[in-house]
Amino acid sequence: MNITPKNSDSDLLIGNYCVSFIDLLGQRAALQGQGLLPTFKSEDEQKKFNAILRESIGAISKLQSQAEDMLHGILNPNPESPFRASLPPEQHTIWDEIQRAQVKTQRWSDGLVSFVCLGDREVKCQMNGVFGLFCLAGTLCFLGLATQRPVRGAIEVAWGVELHPGELYGAAVARAYELESEVAQYPRIVVGSETVKLLEAHRANLEQDPFAQTNKALAEFCLGMIVQDVDGFWLLHYLGEEFQHAVSHDHHTELYDAARKFVCEQLVKHQTDLNTKLAFRYSHLLEYFDAHPPITPRPAQPA
Numbered sequence: 001m002n003i004t005p006k007n008s009d010s011d012l013l014i015g016n017y018c019v020s021f022i023d024l025l026g027q028r029a030a031l032q033g034q035g036l037l038p039t040f041k042s043e044d045e046q047k048k049f050n051a052i053l054r055e056s057i058g059a060i061s062k063l064q065s066q067a068e069d070m071l072h073g074i075l076n077p078n079p080e081s082p083f084r085a086s087l088p089p090e091q092h093t094i095w096d097e098i099q100r101a102q103v104k105t106q107r108w109s110d111g112l113v114s115f116v117c118l119g120d121r122e123v124k125c126q127m128n129g130v131f132g133l134f135c136l137a138g139t140l141c142f143l144g145l146a147t148q149r150p151v152r153g154a155i156e157v158a159w160g161v162e163l164h165p166g167e168l169y170g171a172a173v174a175r176a177y178e179l180e181s182e183v184a185q186y187p188r189i190v191v192g193s194e195t196v197k198l199l200e201a202h203r204a205n206l207e208q209d210p211f212a213q214t215n216k217a218l219a220e221f222c223l224g225m226i227v228q229d230v231d232g233f234w235l236l237h238y239l240g241e242e243f244q245h246a247v248s249h250d251h252h253t254e255l256y257d258a259a260r261k262f263v264c265e266q267l268v269k270h271q272t273d274l275n276t277k278l279a280f281r282y283s284h285l286l287e288y289f290d291a292h293p294p295i296t297p298r299p300a301q302p303a
Contacts (some may be wrong), residue, residue: 008051015119017160017168018195020133021176022140022153023111025187036261047292062149066140068105098214101128104166111153112140113176115168118157118198124211127202127218130195134222135247138238142248145187154179155236156192179233186281189236191226196234199223205209221246230284253294260289 040046041276086295102123105114114136116129123129144151156179187203204213211298224242226234244252263286270279275295 012161012163014159014161015118016168017158017170017172018116018118018130018133018155018157018198019160019168019176020114020137020138020153020155021108021111021152021173021180021224022114023180024144025150025152041122044243062147066143094210097124097209099128100124101132103129103132104168105166109121113168113173115160115172117162121165124253125214125218127215127222130198131218131222134236135227138236138243139227139247141187141189141236142238142255143261146255146263147258148262149261150187152180152184152187152189153188154184154192155195158192183231183233186278186285188229188285189238191234191236193234196223196226237292240290244295256294260286265291271302 033051038045038049100123101116102120102184103114103116105112107113112135116126116133117123118126120126133155137155141153155178156172156176158171158175160172163169163215166180175192175194179192184190190246199219199222203216203223205216207213221242225240226247227237227238227240229235238248239256248255263282267279267286270282
């Protein structure tokens with residue numbers, strides 16, 4: 001759908017987008033009491049300020065670089081993959097079209113908004129991008145706990161428009177932010193109901209062309225990476241078998257151990273501080289970890 005805004009000569013394309021909204025937790029506390037750039041009277045004051053920078057700016061910069069590294073792998077599949085090489089030459093073009101994905105990211109203060117346009121006609125398999133958002137969000141949440149930089153987030157589908165290239169506005173951003181800020185509440189990735197409906201629609205698709213079949217397979221994979229939480233909302237199951245097989249691989253156990261250790265430490269801290277709200281949240285998170293220990297990895301499939 002195209003619209004021409006008032007006082008503009010160019011059309012804007014409005015379509016449905018799948019959006020991942022990731023928020024780095026703890027930044028309000030990290031910046032508490034900060035104001036104008038201080039004048040340092042001693043080396044000790046300089047060191048204290050540098051520590052604040054590491055906890056705030058450094059943490060955000062690290063989150064951004066981790067997301068960029070992951071998206072680079074998603075958007076740049078290996079052209080020398082053994083599976084591609086095994087295909088007849090006439091099928092290479094179809095395989096390359098199947099692999100193509102378009103995921104954009106805009107930096108949002110202490111968070112990240114990554115999104116996929118579901119109406120992009122240049123991308124034959126839109127589920128590639130959605131699958132990429134699942135992998136990205138789940139990894140950032142899992143890795144955040146393992147590195148003591150917790151995040152929370154949400155993934156949802158709604159309409160949106162890029163007012164400028166790479167700058168998304170509309171219901172898609174608003175809905176993902178609403179789920180992140182009001183529903184997620186603790187380090188988890190909430191998957192919205194419209195996202196689940198999208199995945200179920202692709203899973204039910206009976207078309208037999210290679211693009212539809214790939215979308216169907218990826219939708220089934222994404223559905224295998226969600227689980228219903230006690231509040232009825234769906235969450236991205238980064239401790240599950242499908243996520244371990246597709247994303248965390250041989251690093252899963254190491255990440256699990258580091259993340260669980262941090263969760264235990266946070267639970268003790270909030271119990272000691274008599275912080276009822278956070279103690280309950282980390283207690284629930286610990287139950288999630290204890291219910292889903294690492295599994296024996298499945299044999300890897302050729303890319």
